[in-house]
Amino acid sequence: MNERFQSDMAGQDRFTGSFTQQEPIPEAGIEAALAVLRHGRLHRYNTAPGEVAETVLLEEEFAAYVGAKYCLGLASGGAAMACALRACEVQAGDPVLSNAFTLAPVPGAIASLGAKPVFVDVTEDLTIDLAHLEAQARASGAKVLLLSHMRGHICDMDALMALCDRLGVRVIEDCAHTMGAKWKGVPSGRHGAVGCYSTQTYKHMNSGEGGFLVTDDAELAARAVLLSGSYMLYARHRAAPGPEVFEALKLDVPNVSSRMDNLRAAILRPQIGMLDDRRARWRALYQAMEAGLSGVPGVKLIPRPQHEDYVGSSFQFLLPGWGPDRVAALVAAAAARGVELKWFGAADPLGFTSRYAHWRYAAPEALPQTDRILAGLIDMRLPLTFTVEDVGLITLILREEVARASTAPQAAAAPLPAAD
Numbered sequence: 001m002n003e004r005f006q007s008d009m010a011g012q013d014r015f016t017g018s019f020t021q022q023e024p025i026p027e028a029g030i031e032a033a034l035a036v037l038r039h040g041r042l043h044r045y046n047t048a049p050g051e052v053a054e055t056v057l058l059e060e061e062f063a064a065y066v067g068a069k070y071c072l073g074l075a076s077g078g079a080a081m082a083c084a085l086r087a088c089e090v091q092a093g094d095p096v097l098s099n100a101f102t103l104a105p106v107p108g109a110i111a112s113l114g115a116k117p118v119f120v121d122v123t124e125d126l127t128i129d130l131a132h133l134e135a136q137a138r139a140s141g142a143k144v145l146l147l148s149h150m151r152g153h154i155c156d157m158d159a160l161m162a163l164c165d166r167l168g169v170r171v172i173e174d175c176a177h178t179m180g181a182k183w184k185g186v187p188s189g190r191h192g193a194v195g196c197y198s199t200q201t202y203k204h205m206n207s208g209e210g211g212f213l214v215t216d217d218a219e220l221a222a223r224a225v226l227l228s229g230s231y232m233l234y235a236r237h238r239a240a241p242g243p244e245v246f247e248a249l250k251l252d253v254p255n256v257s258s259r260m261d262n263l264r265a266a267i268l269r270p271q272i273g274m275l276d277d278r279r280a281r282w283r284a285l286y287q288a289m290e291a292g293l294s295g296v297p298g299v300k301l302i303p304r305p306q307h308e309d310y311v312g313s314s315f316q317f318l319l320p321g322w323g324p325d326r327v328a329a330l331v332a333a334a335a336a337r338g339v340e341l342k343w344f345g346a347a348d349p350l351g352f353t354s355r356y357a358h359w360r361y362a363a364p365e366a367l368p369q370t371d372r373i374l375a376g377l378i379d380m381r382l383p384l385t386f387t388v389e390d391v392g393l394i395t396l397i398l399r400e401e402v403a404r405a406s407t408a409p410q411a412a413a414a415p416l417p418a419a420d
């Protein structure tokens with residue numbers, strides 16, 4: 001008997017696993033972190049003679065993993081996006097295109113420069129709407145797109161890049177949910193001018209907080225290193241261009257300190273080699289979710305394109321045409337049986353889940369297509385501490401509760417569970 005399965009007073013199955021429990025840091029990462037703590041040189045530029053900092057090695061190894069020329073470690077995924085925008089010379093007041101369906105750090109990175117997010121509709125496949133992207137680019141005159149591969153759904157990258165090239169729009173990829181994923185065999189983050197990643201605890205490598213950016217563009221890379229706060233010690237980077245590229249820029253680029261440190265780098269280095277195995281394990285959980293929910297009346301699953309090699313660290317489905325009371329009742333009933341769902345249609349932002357209309361600082365215009373889709377969008381974490389057997393129970397509970405919610409009369413919404 002799985003200890004995560006229990007029955008409640010009514011004899012119903014209840015799931016008792018944690019939706020927010022990560023796997024431990026690998027022993028090699030713990031050992032390397034202890035070595036850094038013991039020698040005390042946590043700052044990336046504080047090295048003993050002949051020593052190569054953990055941060056520098058991490059950047060080289062991550063660049064090799066995604067096949068990029070240059071890589072920079074940063075303090076967070078949000079810091080990586082803001083650094084990429086600055087490196088692309090976005091100025092205060094500039095319009096920057098981005099997904100309406102994403103999470104708060106994405107418009108926040110744009111707003112941190114004083115630039116103006118211009119939101120683009122989501123499709124029912126949960127990817128950016130290319131027709132609306134073109135319309136918004138033309139209407140706003142934006143020259144940069146911060147493309148969020150939100151919840152790991154990758155759009156047709158060939159079509160997107162062709163469109164953006166035609167429009168003269170530079171693409172920065174937010175790969176917070178696609179580290180290790182690919183489109184037609186090309187790693188996510190390697191289509192646009194810059195790829196940004198997060199190593200925050202809920203992502204695909206875990207250092208608590210952290211991030212990277214990668215690029216093949218020498219000037220962008222040099223600007224990013226200077227922006228991150230390199231104190232003219234850029235020659236110590238290895239996954240960076242040569243000193244001549246820095247020489248031409250070093251007096252013009254401000255220091256916006258957001259470096260990664262050696263402790264996080266030590267924790268992360270052994271995790272790079274685990275990414276492909278993690279992707280396979282996440283895929284097994286994701287496919288078990290798909291199998292368990294396929295054909296359930298009232299539930300629409302999200303199709304995954306053949307060219308997308310996705311990671312699947314979370315699962316989404318749509319409840320088309322469901323009213324808010326009914327969706328709220330399902331979320332509450334699932335929570336009562338231990339299954340934590342997030343709902344992108346909730347009136348108020350909860351925990352990590354907010355949507356474009358909540359970002360008032362960006363003065364968002366109404367997007368009816370996105371509103372309709374998000375009104376029925378359910379999201380669920382799939383931590384690697386779950387087993388396929390766990391997913392079997394989760395989908396059983398969901399099937400039962402969807403059936404109950406879809407036949408129940410529309411009643412007042414039950415209170416929503418607290419999100420993490």
Ligand SMILES: Cc1ncc(COP(=O)(O)O)c(C=O)c1O
Pocket residue numbers: 076077078079102103105106148150151174176177198199200209210211
């Ligand atoms: C879609 C998306 N992009 C970017 C980030 C930024 O990551 P970080 O928390 O490392 O700043 C997150 C974090 O949750 C995210 O969900």
